[in-house]
Structure formats: structure tokens, C-alpha cells
Amino acid sequence: MNLAEFLQEMFGHGIKKTRKEDEFLKCKGSMILTLKKANGDVSVTRKDNLILNVGFDHICNSIGATASRPAVMGFTALGTGTTAAVATQTTLVTELARKAATYSHAAGTKVMTFTTNFAAGEATGAITEAGICNASTGGIFLDRVTFAVINKAADDEVTTTFQFTLS
Secondary structure, three states: OOHHHHHHHHHOOOOOOOOHHHHOOOEEEEEEEEEEOOOOOEEEEEEEEEEOHHHHHHHHHHHHOOOOOOOOOOEEEEEOOOOOOOOOOOOOOOEEEEEEOEEEEOOOOOEEEEEEEEOOOOOOEEEEEEEEEOOOOOOOEOEEEEEEEEEEOOOOEEEEEEEEEEO
């Protein structure tokens, strides 16, 4: 049973099937990472991310589990791993730092956003991967994204914005 069928069975409304591609609930994610160097230079990296299998499990369990619902997504992790993202991964490859994220969603939209600022002295290193997760350590990762190295010096600041759109 796909997620659309599950929601139709559970709630009995809200899912209209008109074309084959409309039969599935989709979640698309992207990350924008802004590096502010101590000298004032700013660089922006944008990359689509991959929703992990455990991330889809988290979505399903958040909607339908009657007991043991998972904790909400609320943390951004940065790392130095360079292994390409694949759906079967469950964590970052080499986590460097993790920090609470600010969640936002406007009612009536299909978009949710997680924003985190890593100040000077935090997450210093050659950053190449990132993801959203639901715990300050361990936990479940919703997604993972890899990108060309972003060298964050001790006096630099990084802001990540993860945006997820449902369709």
C-alpha cells in the first residue's frame, strides 16, 4: 500500500486520483547553505537533497502510528563525509556538528522549512554533507545531501535552510 492509499483508507477523503502520477504523495527537499566569511565575503550553495528510506518511515509513523510516535524533526547536522547519498543510508557518514533548527510552516501551504545558524567556532572544518534529524544525538534522519567542500574557518558563520515541499 502506498502512502496515498494509506491516507485514503485512514481518512477517506482528500486524495483524488486523476492521473497515474497523481496517485503518490511526493516530498522534495532542497538545501541552501550560506557561508559568511569573517572578511565579509558571502557564498551560497544550493543543492537538492535525498529523502532517506528511514525519513519516509518517519513520515508514515508520524501520521499513522497510534503508539511510539517518533520525535519531531528539529536538528540540522553537518559533516565531512563524501560518500554519495543513497536512500538506504540512516545517518551522515562523518558528522561534524549538530544543532537545533527553527521550523516554519504557513498553514495552507505544502512547504516546511528548517533553518539553523552555526556561529563562529561551531562546525569548523571542510563541510561536505548535511541533513535534518529528530534528536540532538542519534535519532532518525529525514534526508541527506552532499556537495562540494565548503571550508568553514573558526571565525566564519554558516546558515542552512532546508525546504521540503509536498505534492
